[in-house]
Structures are given as structure tokens and as C-alpha cells.
Amino acid sequence: MATAKSQMNDRRQLTVAAFAGDYRGPPPADRDLIEATFVTSIKEYGFYATQFTTHDSEMDAVRQRHQVWIVADGPESPNVLKIFSESVTNLQAAIYTLNQRFHDARLSRDLLTSVIIPQKSSRVTDDTRIRVYPDQRPRISKHFTEPDNMPKTVAALLHELRPHLQTASKCLKSSNSEIRMRVSFALLDDNIFGKGQADLVNWDDYAAQVKLYSHQGGLHFSTRFREFRLSNYIINRMLEYDGADDLRLDRKSVKRTHTLYLTMGDDRELKVENWASDESALSRAKLGLSSPVSYIDWKVTAPEMIFDWRLHAETWKYESVPKELLRLLETLKLRDGCNEDETNFLQPSAVVVTKDPRYWSHDIYRTRLKTSFIAEFQDSPYVLEIGINQEWEGLNTRAPENKINWQMEFYGKHWDSAMNQVNPVDQRKDFGEGLKNIWVGSDPDLEKRFGNFLEVFLKVQHQVNSLQDDEADDEAENEAENEAENEAENEADDEAEDEAEDEQAE
Incomplete structure (x- = not known):
């Protein structure tokens, strides 16, 4: 009985979170959702889908904007994401945005x-x-x-x-x-x-x-x-x-x-x-x-x-x-x-x-x-x-x-x-x-x-x-002017010394 209550509470929390606009985590089990699979190519992109999107802040923005849940398919399929939504339009928009995100990431890496x-x-x-x-x-x-x-x-x-x-x-x-x-x-x-x-x-x-x-x-x-x-x-x-x-x-x-x-x-x-x-x-x-x-x-x-x-x-x-x-x-x-x-x-x-x-x-x-x-x-x-x-x-x-x-x-x-x-x-x-x-x-x-x-x-x-x-x-x-001034001063000093020596000799 306790287990059933716990499961019911979990589903209730997920439903409340969805209505509050939080689409992180797994989709609620008690709602009629449409499912789509998003597959990426490691050869084309150089990284797995789960590496790029599962817990990324940008992905949270995609979830929120299009009102979808996006989760990894499993550790055995790191290039596969599962997308869930109540609306076909939202689902299509989310897939378009994901394609755009992956294209941007590839450009960033290559160009x-x-x-x-x-x-x-x-x-x-x-x-x-x-x-x-x-x-x-x-x-x-x-x-x-x-x-x-x-x-x-x-x-x-x-x-x-x-x-x-x-x-x-x-x-x-x-x-x-x-x-x-x-x-x-x-x-x-x-x-x-x-x-x-x-x-x-x-x-x-x-x-x-x-x-x-x-x-x-x-x-x-x-x-x-x-x-x-x-x-x-x-x-x-x-x-x-x-x-x-x-x-x-x-x-x-x-x-x-x-x-x-x-x-x-x-x-x-x-x-x-x-x-x-x-x-x-x-x-x-x-x-x-x-x-x-x-x-x-x-x-x-x-x-x-x-x-x-x-x-x-x-x-x-x-x-x-x-x-x-x-x-x-x-x-x-x-x-x-x-x-x-x-x-x-x-x-x-x-x-x-x-x-x-x-x-x-x-x-x-x-x-x-x-x-x-x-x-x-x-x-x-x-x-x-x-x-x-x-x-x-x-x-x-x-x-x-x-x-x-x-x-x-x-x-x-x-x-x-x-x-x-x-x-x-x-x-x-x-x-x-x-x-x-x-x-x-x-x-x-x-x-x-x-x-x-x-x-x-x-x-x-x-x-x-x-x-x-x-x-x-x-x-x-x-510099040239300073050198000329220094030379003139030196010449004047030399002349003064010569005059002093001449006077002393007399």
C-alpha cells in the first residue's frame, strides 16, 4: 500500500511540475503523450546526443519553450533522445530546434x-x-x-x-x-x-x-x-x-x-x-x-x-x-x-x-x-x-x-x-x-x-x-637638437677652460 501511495505521489508531483512549467526529468506516466525519437550521428557531429543535451541549460530552455520532455533513451544508445509532448506542433518545433542546436554545435567545432x-x-x-x-x-x-x-x-x-x-x-x-x-x-x-x-x-x-x-x-x-x-x-x-x-x-x-x-x-x-x-x-x-x-x-x-x-x-x-x-x-x-x-x-x-x-x-x-x-x-x-x-x-x-x-x-x-x-x-x-x-x-x-x-x-x-x-x-x-645643444655647451666649456689656462699662464 505504501508503495502504491509513493508511486501516486511521484506521479502527482510530476503532473504539478508540468503544469508549473518544469519539463525536466522523465515525463509523467499518467498523461497521454506523443512520443518521438531523435537520433544523431557520431560520425557527423563528433559527439553523442546525450553528451550535448541531457542536462544542458540550453536544453532546459528548449523543454520550457516547446513544453516537451527530452530524456536519454538509455546508456546503450547514447546517440538517441526521446521526446514527449501533448502536442504534435510542439513536438515538431522541438525537433526543429534540436536539429538547429546540433548544427550550431558542429559549426562551432569545425569553423x-x-x-x-x-x-x-x-x-x-x-x-x-x-x-x-x-x-x-x-x-x-x-x-x-x-x-x-x-x-x-x-x-x-x-x-x-x-x-x-x-x-x-x-x-x-x-x-x-x-x-x-x-x-x-x-x-x-x-x-x-x-x-x-x-x-x-x-x-x-x-x-x-x-x-x-x-x-x-x-x-x-x-x-x-x-x-x-x-x-x-x-x-x-x-x-x-x-x-x-x-x-x-x-x-x-x-x-x-x-x-x-x-x-x-x-x-x-x-x-x-x-x-x-x-x-x-x-x-x-x-x-x-x-x-x-x-x-x-x-x-x-x-x-x-x-x-x-x-x-x-x-x-x-x-x-x-x-x-x-x-x-x-x-x-x-x-x-x-x-x-x-x-x-x-x-x-x-x-x-x-x-x-x-x-x-x-x-x-x-x-x-x-x-x-x-x-x-x-x-x-x-x-x-x-x-x-x-x-x-x-x-x-x-x-x-x-x-x-x-x-x-x-x-x-x-x-x-x-x-x-x-x-x-x-x-x-x-x-x-x-x-x-x-x-x-x-x-x-x-x-x-x-x-x-x-x-x-x-x-x-x-x-x-x-x-x-x-x-x-x-x-x-x-x-635628439639632434639635444646633441647640438650639448656640443655647443661642451665647446663653450672648452673655450672657458682655455681662457682660464691662458690667464693663469700670464
Whole structure:
């Protein structure tokens, strides 16, 4: 009797759970349900159905949306799922969604690989040589005087990136996490090329080396640079640009923001964008993993330029922030180091800990503060962001920073909202027909619109490159002037000593 009552209670609980919208676990035994079998191929997908879906949070969302129960067929059939529902329509919709999920997973496995390509300028000819020296970033061996044919350079880049454009976007659409895409100015690490003797290679040999190393996973790019004072120089010079073909920053759009990062021992990280010492920080706090999942990672070597670049899109999953961590956040205050001097937009700031952090249960092993200069380009949907990063060990922010560096990024001011818009019908990311929400423009051809984006960015890259060259020329002139002044002082000293000796002799 007790057993019968127990079984009845179990069935009642399952029925109550179903009416409450909980479709996890086995289907209720006392309901008239339609059953379907979903079979996957280990050869096609590379993983079993039960590995991917049985207890996955995404699968719980499928169960909830389509009001179905999805369970494994048994340990002897790991590639088979059983689906139960009271509605044929719901059952069909669930099967369609499952097919979509498995297709997305296969794309992610097969297509989301790091792409590394060389940026071939229109000025590169058969006699152009790349200087590949030990412990140096590869650079073009000569200085070009003629202008770059931008459409031709863009066409070469587009030819390399064309196979990856659509497939990467399909993968991004499948993500149910927050997406963030940026173009980061970068530097190719110099400890890979030129391990042996110094060498000058032609472009085809250089491109072959890049392809070889990229397949081996041996090329790495750094997006943070050491000399942070250079960031203010670049900001001031970019604000001065006024040429006919140059992209100009809109001074009215200039703003400065702070972002606080608290990284914990379990690789979780608390992030607060637009951080200020007020209660609004609590509502903006996000907690997630410190390392995102990369969906796009296109790295471009540019030996003709000062900087390389990297287009990357990552997904970030966030969870609710524990109350004790919010209480810790309340004890942290910002001391802005920037003053009203418009020639110094970025200066180190401070994170002030107002209470002893040892009483907090979370193990904060790194505190990072990013101070950013952000400005929009006139007549363009794109933005330039230059920021300096300060890092401290733990919450010991009274000590000098362990690290201080800077970074420079370029992105569409519409990207964050456009890439996280969800279609209410299929609950997938909605990038618009032909990806028009991301790669904007009036041309119906996706590649032409993407090419327009590349051309805008390459203009910015050229501007940064030219002002860097100007700075190098300025430094050379200053050094020459200092040497001339020192020589003049030395000559004056020598003359004074000679006169003193002559007087003493008389």
C-alpha cells in the first residue's frame, strides 16, 4: 500500500511540475503523450546526443519553450533522445530546434578557428622585402612614399576573409550569451619569426611563413602596450586631423569612462562598466568568467604599419551577483586621476578600499581599473576607444600597480545592441537580413558592406601609422637638437677652460 501511495505521489508531483512549467526529468506516466525519437550521428557531429543535451541549460530552455520532455533513451544508445509532448506542433518545433542546436554545435567545432592572414598593401611589389630579424616584429624594409590604393588593399583582405564571414556569423547567431565584438590594435609577438639568422624575405615567403605558423598555433598577438603616455599623444593627434580624406573625431562626442574588474580565485570576475562611486554601480555589476568564449578571432599581420590588428567577437555568460560581493563593492571608491587639462585625457586613477577587505569571503586575487577615452568619428557609425589599464595584486590598491599598460580599439557604436537583439520567434540572435544590423550600409551585397567597414578601419590604421612616424621624426629632431645643444655647451666649456689656462699662464 505504501508503495502504491509513493508511486501516486511521484506521479502527482510530476503532473504539478508540468503544469508549473518544469519539463525536466522523465515525463509523467499518467498523461497521454506523443512520443518521438531523435537520433544523431557520431560520425557527423563528433559527439553523442546525450553528451550535448541531457542536462544542458540550453536544453532546459528548449523543454520550457516547446513544453516537451527530452530524456536519454538509455546508456546503450547514447546517440538517441526521446521526446514527449501533448502536442504534435510542439513536438515538431522541438525537433526543429534540436536539429538547429546540433548544427550550431558542429559549426562551432569545425569553423570557429583562429584566422591569421598577412595584410598585403597595394604598395607591395615583387621586389618588396620583409625584414625578419631575431626578437623583432617583422617590418617592411623600405619606407613607402606613394599613397596606398585603399580599394585594392581592401579587396585583398576581403578575398582572404570571405570564406569566414558567413559561417562565423551563423555561429554567433546560435549563442544565447552576451556578445561583444571589437577591432583591437595589436602587435605580433616577435619571438616566433627570425629565430635563426637575420633575413630579408619576399612577400610570398612571408605569407607562407604566416600560414605555417598559424596552422601550428604558434603566432600570438598582444593588444596591450607598455608605454601608456603614448595614448595621450595619439588622442591629441587624432583630434587634430583635418585632411580632406581623413576621418575626424567629433570633439562633442568625447567622453571618459572607468571600468572596474575584480577577479576571483575561481576564474570568476566582477565587472562594473561606467563605474562611479555611487549606488548605480550595484545595478551595473555583472559576474561571469574572466575569460570569454571566442567565436571570431581574425588576426591580421601588417608589416607595413606600426600596428597589426585583430577582429574578435566573444560571448560572456553572467550570473546573479551575491549580496556579500555587492557589499564589498560598496566599500570601493574611485579617485579619478584625470584633471581638466584637455591635453592629458588619460591619467592613472585609484581604487580606494574604505574597509579592511580581509573580512570578505571572496578571494579577490586581482583588481583592475580601465580608464577609457571614447570618441565617435564624424559622419561614421564607428568609435575609437583608447584606454589605460592598472592592475593590483588582490585588493592591495595602496601599493604601486603590478602592471600599467594601454590599448586601442575600434568598433561600431551600434554593435553591442545589434549583436544582442533576439528574434522572438526562434529565440536566436537577429542580425537582420543579410547581416545589415551589423555591417551597415545601403548596398544589398554583404561583402561590399563589409568591405566598406574594412576601408574605414584601414584609414584609421593609416592615420595612426602616420602620426606614429611623425612622433618618431619628432623624437629624432629632439635628439639632434639635444646633441647640438650639448656640443655647443661642451665647446663653450672648452673655450672657458682655455681662457682660464691662458690667464693663469700670464
